Amino acid sequence: MPKSTRSTVSTRTARSPFRSLAIGVVTLAVAAPLAACGGSGASASAGSGGDGPAKVTVLRSNGALFEPLYIAQQQGYFKAAGLDVTIKPGAQDTSQNAPSLLNGEAQFAMTDSSGFLKGAAKNMPIRIVTALVSTNTKNAPTDGLLVKKSSPVERFSDLEGKTVGLAALGGNIQFMVEYLVEKDGGDPGKVKFVALPTTSLTDAAKTGKTDAVFSFGAFYGAGKEAGLRSVGNGTNDLPGLTQGLLFSTQKYLSGNSATAKKFADAVARAMTYANAHPDAVKAVDKKYTQLPAAYIDKAQNAYYDKSLDTTVMRTVITKMHAYGLLSSTPKDDAIYWDKAPTTTGG
CATH class of the missing domain: 3.40.190.10 (Periplasmic binding protein-like II)
Structure with a gap:
């Protein structure tokens, strides 16, 4: 893009x-x-x-x-x-x-x-x-995009004009979101990113502070446990x-x-x-x-x-x-x- x-x-x-x-x-x-x-x-x-x-x-x-x-x-x-x-x-x-x-x-x-x-x-x-x-594609995703169950975001191109919370800006996670938005036909330049502490990502999505968050590891599973909905397969969509x-x-x-x-x-x-x-x-x-x-x-x-x-x-x-x-x-x-x-x- x-x-x-x-x-x-x-x-x-x-x-x-x-x-x-x-x-x-x-x-x-x-x-x-x-x-x-x-x-x-x-x-x-x-x-x-x-x-x-x-x-x-x-x-x-x-x-x-x-x-x-x-x-x-x-x-x-x-x-x-x-x-x-x-x-x-x-x-x-x-x-x-x-x-x-x-x-x-x-x-x-x-x-x-x-x-x-x-x-x-x-x-x-x-x-x-x-x-x-x-x-890899052998295991279920251990990271990914999380949104509230009521969120209008159903696919990555829906993130245009939305705010996504990340643990750090400019790294793998921001790259992956932009890559998947582009792959889905969207414009990654229209997505806004904010940095948040890893432990605050779930609350940011639940309270509406951000439209979505991209979480990882045990924190990703904890977000789903707290009622958030995943979109896509996270970084598993780019094996290797x-x-x-x-x-x-x-x-x-x-x-x-x-x-x-x-x-x-x-x-x-x-x-x-x-x-x-x-x-x-x-x-x-x-x-x-x-x-x-x-x-x-x-x-x-x-x-x-x-x-x-x-x-x-x-x-x-x-x-x-x-x-x-x-x-x-x-x-x-x-x-x-x-x-x-x-x-x-x-």
């Missing part, structure tokens, strides 16, 4: 969070030289050299899909790999985790494919290490879309390749365990989300997969650029770590 078709209101609303992205870019401009000069001490404190386990800090998302990180810690996979891993909550908008990596506060961070691409499009020296969760991934800096990966590989392998081992032991995933959710235990017990878990579908990623890049969500279209060698588990599908 040509950028010129966007209404003034939707463009202003959807793009306003990029002020914070611009601030992040300025921060990176300052932080990157510090890292290059060794001012952060990242390689010394988190590398594979020296006595004892390599210290690694990873920034997780605040919503969902971080469960394999805790499982790798609980099952001793990190320890067995010679790693001392600290897991911390990252930014609400996970695309803003990049500055923390570039200044050495952490070595790995979570985001989604779109969140990562916003940094890559700005030529930030970051690379995807592994996927955590990607969409990476919903959760771990990334690092090019500098860290170059200087600490062995440590990074051990970390990625331990997380992959935890993904396999998580898929085979759903109760372990639910135990993590009970501890680190604000959802009722009774709901978590009956909610569907995500399916974890380390594979990165480069074909689907290229579709995301092309469409995000068309929607004005990316300033450029980064090439594959500026996206993936050379040891990342990539595949060609789509």
Whole structure:
């Protein structure tokens, strides 16, 4: 959809969070030289050299899909790999985790494919290490558009002129809504987006603060449990879309390749365990989300997969650029770590 078709209101609303992205870019401009000069001490404190386990800090998302990180810690996979891993909550908008990596506060961070691409499009020296969760058609949707049962929104093209609440603007979810509106014959430039805390999405739709919300993970199921109606199949309508991934800096990966590989392998081992032991995933959710235990017990878990579908990623890049969500279209060698588990599908 040509950028010129966007209404003034939707463009202003959807793009306003990029002020914070611009601030992040300025921060990176300052932080990157510090890292290059060794001012952060990242390689010394988190590398594979020296006595004892390599210290690694990873920034997780605040919503969902971080469960394999805790499982790798609980099952001793990190320890067995010679790693001392600290897991911390990252930014609400996970695309803003990049500055923390570039200044050495952490070595790995979570985001989604779109969140990562916003940094890559700005030529930030970051690379995807592994996927955590990607969409597939094997499981029922674990995310999607939610509206009140009485809402006139029956399909994505009905969102023209409507307001949609998202956990963060400019990422996978906004891209997906715009993609599905266009696919349904609508104009994505006529949809207004607002950012809300993940835990407030259900109430926003129920009270009419927004016409719809796009929720995910356990919060999506909780919204349906609260009486909201789903429209479409969420991100399952684009199989292979990476919903959760771990990334690092090019500098860290170059200087600490062995440590990074051990970390990625331990997380992959935890993904396999998580898929085979759903109760372990639910135990993590009970501890680190604000959802009722009774709901978590009956909610569907995500399916974890380390594979990165480069074909689907290229579709995301092309469409995000068309929607004005990316300033450029980064090439594959500026996206993936050379040891990342990539595949060609789509």
